[in-house]
Amino acid sequence: MKQYLTFTDEVKHALENKMPIVALETTIISHGMPYPQNIEMAKEVEQIIRDNGAVPATIGIMDGKIKIGLNEEELLEFATNKSVLKVSRRDFPYAMATGKMGATTVAGTMIAAQLAGIEMFATGGIGGVHREGEVTWDVSADLTELAHTNVAVVCAGAKSILDIGRTLEYLETQGVPVVGYNCDKFPSFFSRESEFGVDYRLESPEEVAAVMDSKWKLGLDGGMIIANPVPAESELPYEEMEKVINGALAEAKENDIAGKKVTPFLLSKVKEMTAGKSLETNIALVKHNAEVAAKIAVALKKKQNA
Numbered sequence: 106m107k108q109y110l111t112f113t114d115e116v117k118h119a120l121e122n123k124m125p126i127v128a129l130e131t132t133i134i135s136h137g138m139p140y141p142q143n144i145e146m147a148k149e150v151e152q153i154i155r156d157n158g159a160v161p162a163t164i165g166i167m168d169g170k171i172k173i174g175l176n177e178e179e180l181l182e183f184a185t186n187k188s189v190l191k192v193s194r195r196d197f198p199y200a201m202a203t204g205k206m207g208a209t210t211v212a213g214t215m216i217a218a219q220l221a222g223i224e225m226f227a228t229g230g231i232g233g234v235h236r237e238g239e240v241t242w243d244v245s246a247d248l249t250e251l252a253h254t255n256v257a258v259v260c261a262g263a264k265s266i267l268d269i270g271r272t273l274e275y276l277e278t279q280g281v282p283v284v285g286y287n288c289d290k291f292p293s294f295f296s297r298e299s300e301f302g303v304d305y306r307l308e309s310p311e312e313v314a315a316v317m318d319s320k321w322k323l324g325l326d327g328g329m330i331i332a333n334p335v336p337a338e339s340e341l342p343y344e345e346m347e348k349v350i351n352g353a354l355a356e357a358k359e360n361d362i363a364g365k366k367v368t369p370f371l372l373s374k375v376k377e378m379t380a381g382k383s384l385e386t387n388i389a390l391v392k393h394n395a396e397v398a399a400k401i402a403v404a405l406k407k408k409q410n411a
């Protein structure tokens with residue numbers, strides 16, 4: 106499988122020298138945010154990771170290769186090209202065989218990160234069980250990936266476009282630990298809390314790294330969620346967002362939006378309905394997640410290299 110991977114010099118050097126690395130996804134760039142905020146976010150997030158002592162590896166598919174690390178020109182291509190595929194587990198074979206450009210989702214990025222030997226990943230929010238999932242069977246492949254791929258994901262929880270309760274139940278069934286980073290409630294992306302609790306509250310990068318280390322040393326394959334609430338100054342009120350999200354869900358239903366189009370549709374509706382405020386919050390929380398992920402990656406490598 107390694108024949109399909111290519112690395113930037115920065116990432117290659119970091120891997121060879123057992124340095125801390127943080128993987129980043131491209132779906133958030135190509136399908137999650139508009140241009141030019143998406144490219145600005147992508148570059149800033151990489152810099153935050155470097156400033157916190159780790160090496161960023163933004164992952165995407167181009168020319169039949171899985172690229173571990175993207176240069177500026179490639180990042181810009183993901184930010185502006187309108188025909189980029191959204192690549193989750195099921196889409197890899199097609200994207201690789203056709204040579205089409207593919208932005209990796211949380212699931213897709215985890216697969217690529219594991220192939221490359223990267224254990225830490227920062228994003229905004231994970232996919233999950235959609236509301237009315239009992240009717241539509243819309244359950245993100247992110248959850249099954251978390252069940253068996255050894256990559257820990259720092260996120261701001263899950264948007265309440267999803268059914269957060271069922272998402273957490275699914276993760277429990279699949280044996281995925283949900284850690285609250287300095288929080289007791291599972292965050293709901295735009296807001297710092299939801300009505301649901303986390304499994305364990307941990308308060309330092311070292312504590313999180315120790316849990317990751319013992320999980321994988323025990324051979325308990327699968328990922329981990331590190332839920333990191335949006336900084337208070339960027340939070341949007343939960344009740345207000347509930348109304349917005351209910352409006353967006355109604356529109357998705359009216360327009361018969363299904364399959365992989367659901368999440369990007371809801372995201373852009375929410376942005377429209379909050380006059381762009383949701384985008385600012387989205388960017389703030391991704392940056393915060395990158396910082397925390399870098400610190401955990403540093404702590405983990407210190408432990409592993411000791």
Ligand code: PSU
Pocket residue numbers: 130132133136137193209210211212229230231232233244245246247264294364365366367368372
């Ligand atoms: N949630 C967000 N922003 C995003 C996504 C999820 O708040 O950009 C993206 C991620 O790439 C995630 C994917 O992996 O959507 C989930 O899509 P689906 O529900 O189709 O599995």
Ligand code: MN
Pocket residue numbers: 243244245246364365367
């Ligand atoms: Mn889906």
